[in-house]
Amino acid sequence: MSDVARRVLVVEDDEALAQAIADLLGDEGFVVEQRHDGQSGLTTALEEAFDVIVLDLMLPKRNGFSVCIEIRQAGIHTPLLMLTAKNGDLDEIEGLELGADDFLRKPFEWSILLARINALLRRFERGQSRKIVVGDVVLDTVSRQVSAAGVEARLTSREFRVIEYLMENADRTVTKVEILDAVWGADFEGDPNVVEVYVGYLRRKLDVKGAASRIRTVRGVGYEFSSAISQGLSSEE
Structure with a gap:
């Protein structure tokens, strides 16, 4: 992968969790921006360029599904990992159909989160390089x-x-x-x-x-x- 620092947008209303994710990714060389509600997350995703977006499903102001739809309709194809604390497969199916690239259920192991993000980067680069x-x-x-x-x-x-x-x-x-x-x-x-x-x-x-x-x-x-x-x-x- 590129030597240029990867930029990650983390949209998560649990500020302690968002900071923990930012610390983890920062230790791995990523540059992380945090947003704690759906509307500010969407605005940032539309205005700035990122390599990966980590998006919680249940957010104030706009939920993750709505944010994901707007991002994809804007023509932004940045790899998107959606997080959820809900059980069941229906949310995962809907999220993937709306444009999310992967789904991760809370609570999760930090090593799994990091592996999923790196896998998204590799998959995206192999499949769509132009x-x-x-x-x-x-x-x-x-x-x-x-x-x-x-x-x-x-x-x-x-x-x-x-x-x-x-x-x-x-x-x-x-x-x-x-x-x-x-x-x-x-x-x-x-x-x-x-x-x-x-x-x-x-x-x-x-x-x-x-x-x-x-x-x-x-x-x-x-x-x-x-x-x-x-x-x-x-x-x-």
Whole structure:
């Protein structure tokens, strides 16, 4: 597996248990974010990129099923391990059908939790590895890492999905509406200028200072990710 520290989101309302999981994973080299209710867990999962999500079923504000559904509908395929204190197979079946990758019943052995997380990482990397390369930008759909001119850029989940869509359509002008539909969903009712905001974020994180932007503005239409612009090359935007 990669030498880059793996990021894990733990969504668990039992704060003592969440901290114990974070301590265990931290000792193994993982970087852990904790959230203690379903809504904040969902918001974090949508805004930041993680390698694994550990999600409790019974959560305040939104239960684990609801959070899992929203994550998958947003196009996020991060391996997801669901935890439950309930007995019976029905919850496990429903969770797996809704998009969870594995299920673990409480109480559990720490060694089992760690083994399940590592197994999810291995399975995900073997089964879905795909890289998109445009010019000097490399996007890995499994690790959700992006590098420009060999320098890794730390992107949020939403930023990653915007750049992924642009790179999949490299050298083609895509409209704001197309980007909104692909990343925010066809039922998005917010300000469409949010696309400009995220393109600005990406330019600051990916572009070489003083060089032409890799994301070209096509005035009155949208944006184009150019394969012709690499570090050391310039082109009029």
